Amino acid sequence: MSIPRYTDAPHKNRQDLRNLRHMLPYLWDYRGRVLVALVSLILAKLATVGIPVLLKEIVDTLDVEKGQALVLPIVLFLGYGALRLGSSFFNEMRDAVFARVRYGAMRKLSHQVLQHLHRLSLRFHLERRTGNITRDLERGAQSVSSIMNYMVFNILPTVAEFLLVAVILLSQYEPRFTIVTFLTVAVYIVYTMLVSEWRMHYRHRMNALDSQANGQAVDSLLNYETVKYFNNEQFELHRYHDTLDEWEKAAVKSQTSMSLLNFGQGAIIAIGLTFIMIYAGHGVVNGEMSLGDLVLVNTLMLQMFMPLSFLGIIYRMLKYTLADMDLVLKLLNREEEIRDASDAVPLQVRRGEVRFEQVAFAYSPDRPILRDVTFTIRPGQKVAVVGHSGAGKSTLARLLFRFYDVSAGRVLIDGQDIRQVTQQSLRDAIGIVPQDTVLFNESIFYNIQYARPGASQEEVEQAARMAHIHEFIANLPQGYDTVVGERGLKLSGGEKQRVAIARVILKNPAILVFDEATSSLDSQSEQAILKALHEVAEQHTTLVVAHRLSTIVDADEILVMEAGQILERGTHTTLLARDGLYRQMWRLQQKEEQQAIPPSPLPEA
Structure with a gap:
């Protein structure tokens, strides 16, 4: 049984920046909460980056020569604990405050889409496939929450942390540390974007086949009696199976290409981190850096590269959710065939002729x-x-x-x-x-x-x-x-x-x-x-x-x-x-x- 040929053309016509701008009104409705969430984000990152700086001071204080009295830096330890506590508190504060924004946006978009569907003409509803639309709407509403989640909980924190680390490296250490860090990040981002763009069409095909399979299943259930009248259970199952078979192939290709992407990202981070540690170790041997500096540089790099490794996943998921969101926004942009005139007035029924x-x-x-x-x-x-x-x-x-x-x-x-x-x-x-x-x-x-x-x-x-x-x-x-x-x-x-x-x-x-x-x-x-x-x-x-x-x-x-x-x-x-x-x-x-x-x-x- 043949499967309709999938085309990637609709996604090539996507306008991601325009779709992101479409989300601004949802954010503006909760601008107070957004502001509090952003302040909490900045404070959380200041605390996070401050932890390795304070750890450096603790290590340097404890790293004394033999014969010298060892004094326990209680204040530094208390400060270290306070920064850990502050990082956790402000992260949770950000999540709690922003929850209303995320779920409020989902509610408003879902309501807006259903309202628009009711406004569309009978012609549209005679041509639509219910199963496809329900699946697209489900993914589209979820995409708004996901995009906000990625932006506020992943992308912005990573950018903020990267900038803070860059300031510390530039102000306290040789430029080569900053150069290697920037070069590693740049190569990582370029590699991630190029490979992700190459493999995106597998995800698009998965979405299209997923919606198609869901539409076939819903159609067969809505027409249950007709299926039984003509003994076509096997026909419907074969049709559904063939579509799922194509979906499975696309899903496998998507997963294997993602494994290739993940390995490349890990290799780039490993190479960059190795060079950083070689330079730091060389500085300690030459007496240019203390043991605390080595710990600081290593901790800063780990703190920055850990979210950066997730940033690759976030970028891919952001592209996926933008693709999902695009389907809903195209539906919202569909013109209403039957509109009230700009000067329309209520009907006055006097006689009923x-x-x-x-x-x-x-x-x-x-x-x-x-x-x-x-x-x-x-x-x-x-x-x-x-x-x-x-x-x-x-x-x-x-x-x-x-x-x-x-x-x-x-x-x-x-x-x-x-x-x-x-x-x-x-x-x-x-x-x-x-x-x-x-x-x-x-x-x-x-x-x-x-x-x-x-x-x-x-x-x-x-x-x-x-x-x-x-x-x-x-x-x-x-x-x-x-x-x-x-x-x-x-x-x-x-x-x-x-x-x-x-x-x-x-x-x-x-x-x-x-x-x-x-x-x-x-x-x-x-x-x-x-x-x-x-x-x-x-x-x-x-x-x-x-x-x-x-x-x-x-x-x-x-x-x-x-x-x-x-x-x-x-x-x-x-x-x-x-x-x-x-x-x-x-x-x-x-x-x-x-x-x-x-x-x-x-x-x-």
Whole structure:
């Protein structure tokens, strides 16, 4: 089974500096804590570098010639202990103070991304792969914390310590110590950057294949029933296995190349430290340096090279997290297809009249869906739209909700172009019962109350009664607290639709849309629901997208669509009187219903 060819191109277009600048607002929100953390960092490093300096004085004090009295330098030992304690205290202070910054930034970014995802158009959500996005978001949110962690806990402390060591070496010892130190650090950094850049594409490939494998796993679980219907468990497992196999190969290459990088870094540090110790030992032999100076130089180098060895890992991890963060920032930078106009105002629903005025629409330029569609639903009227699949019926509801903008023409509510009003006020005024009802994996009460989160138990139950589902819920062991399962899979299609009907009843909007709302119901339930819907729709402007013509015979007007155009319009009676498409559809459905009725059993002899 073939694996989609991975490309490194998206990462080559990364802008790491811009992404780092994107983090500044998060830091600015906690600028007081950031300042305290930085002060603690500096004090911790001053204490850390002061330890070997004080150790030198202790060694020199104790290094006396034979015959001289040995005096224990109590003050120096106490100072040594105080510096150790201070280093630990200020490091922990920095961590504790900065914790709010790290996790606050994660919270804000996660909230910002989810908010942006809800703002993106239906087109984006129809094309997205849920598993890939959830994994990218998980890594992206973690990347903000990681980058801050690396910068404040690793990179800045290492730079500060390096500068302090450089000052000590330049002020107290020959320039060759400083030259060797600077040269070692420079070679180390250049080597680390070059090799890390060379091996970065292995990490990028790992991320891409990880997201792909996660997406395949989530898709197969979301479509569990479909997988079972077609006995395709092995097909899904093979697909998942092949992707993980490619991921494993990339992971092995990433690890082996990292081992090469680590060995090179260790070699550079070992060579630099060896030269430093040779020079220091030579100085002691020649009487130019004391034994305490040797200890000081050795301790300073060890203190500096230890975090420097971690700096290589930090650099690689920083590059990885920048790659992860880039995915999220590109998502945040994705333009919203449907935006409120700069001068948008709340929709004022006075009568609830809906008008489609010469509307044309296409999902893509080469796929026109609607052409010159004009009709009006007057206040309190019920207008039904029928037609074969692909005629553009459900697209009308999506345009009314402004999930898409029309390509030409206008959609008006009480004379207001819906592109000139806020999306929130528009959708507050409309309620829908969709053909495919998807419920939250929460209780039935939660799913009904979702239409109006502040609704009381009595209001929820009343809506359920009007949707003829209260008795069913009441007979469940846990009643309204019954959890419906992911996407409502524990309920039948008819039960889910009745929950959706109860939900729209609870919302009580001025305009109602029924998108084949009874398609999953049996005939008896359908009649009960139709009666309830008729009662609900009496005082509302109603658009009904229907497949079963028997459900819309009472409509004030029926629009018959074909290939994105309205071919016929009128009441059920007037349309039947014509020898047109509606009459053909009616006869065909009547014939199908008659054939579906089982024959009566023969009387016994």
